[in-house]
Amino acid sequence: MKNVNIGGVPEHFNLAWYLTLKNGEYKDQGINLRWHDYYGGTGAMCKALREKDIDIAVILTEGIIKDIIAGNPSKIVQTFVKSPLIWGIHVAANSKYNSIASLKGTKAAISRYGSGSHLMAYINAKNNNWNLEKDLNFEVIKNLDGAVEGLKNGTADYFMWEKFTTKPLVDNGTFRSVGDCPTPWPCFVIAVREDFIENEKDTLKTILNIINNTTKDFKHIPSIDKTIANRYEQKLEDVQEWLGLTEWSQNVIDEKTVNKIQKELLSLNIIPKTVEYNKLVFKL
Structure with missing residues (x-):
């Protein structure tokens, strides 16, 4: 075997x-x-x-x-x-941010450097004509549980993850979705x-x-x-x-x-x- x-x-x-x-x-x-x-x-x-x-x-x-x-x-x-892959862009349910544009310059939660959540933050920034050096900041949160915690306590402002995987967290009011970003x-x-x-x-x-x-x-x-x-x-x-x-x-x-x-x-x-x-x- x-x-x-x-x-x-x-x-x-x-x-x-x-x-x-x-x-x-x-x-x-x-x-x-x-x-x-x-x-x-x-x-x-x-x-x-x-x-x-x-x-x-x-x-x-x-x-x-x-x-x-x-x-x-x-x-x-x-x-x-x-x-x-359709990446959902999520904020905490009570977040003051209501659109992708409002997230410019804020902090993205990422599972780790080199991960999909990290790389797709760049794709999303480019799609929205942000400055890649000034408008992107990161907080490493390891996984989905870490993202829930990070967005709730404000150590990060938004989190990108596969849309359908996170949908139950949107449905139960943990996250709010502000948009999508498909991989090209x-x-x-x-x-x-x-x-x-x-x-x-x-x-x-x-x-x-x-x-x-x-x-x-x-x-x-x-x-x-x-x-x-x-x-x-x-x-x-x-x-x-x-x-x-x-x-x-x-x-x-x-x-x-x-x-x-x-x-x-x-x-x-x-x-x-x-x-x-x-x-x-x-x-x-």
Whole structure:
């Protein structure tokens, strides 16, 4: 039995992994795949890949591209979700801020530097023509619980996180939503440590085949909307809206898209340089 560690956020995007694990599909192929939840998101998974705590990560595209350029010895092997991620922009329920424009120059709560919440604050600032040096300030809050605390006690003013994940907190009056900011590219990719790719190509291909067979027909699984609503404590109509907006992928991310992302990250001074496609992506 091959032991393989994989990490991802504990969100509805990754339910397909849970279903295939529950069905014992990897064990049937001689693979003991262990799933690890990363509440700290992309920054925490980049660290886990570097430290060999995990072999594979289901991770935000822009975050892993930034970290590979910064020396993470991993490669993207496939797009996982090809539709954009819709980031909700949230303030505390009693906040004096009522629009994205009013947040200019205030403090953004981020899970950690290099995380999606950090990088998307730059995208949002650029979209609104803010000064990237003067109008962006950050407070590290580690995770969603930290954001709830930070916004409530005023150590941060706004928080960006996947819109549907935070929707229950908007519904119950913890947060107020002031707008959305979609990623201008496919949101999740599967990244793998280079040494694992080198030594375990067949194992990796088997894992990808299993997950791809499930994501291909994910939306047609009977009562999948109700399953998601129950598991992630979401309203059925929100889940149905999310399913309508979300598209999974079974293909490798293309060079044009990778170059577009790098160009955007470079223009925001998030990366120091762009690199060749094959430094970031490995085609199995």
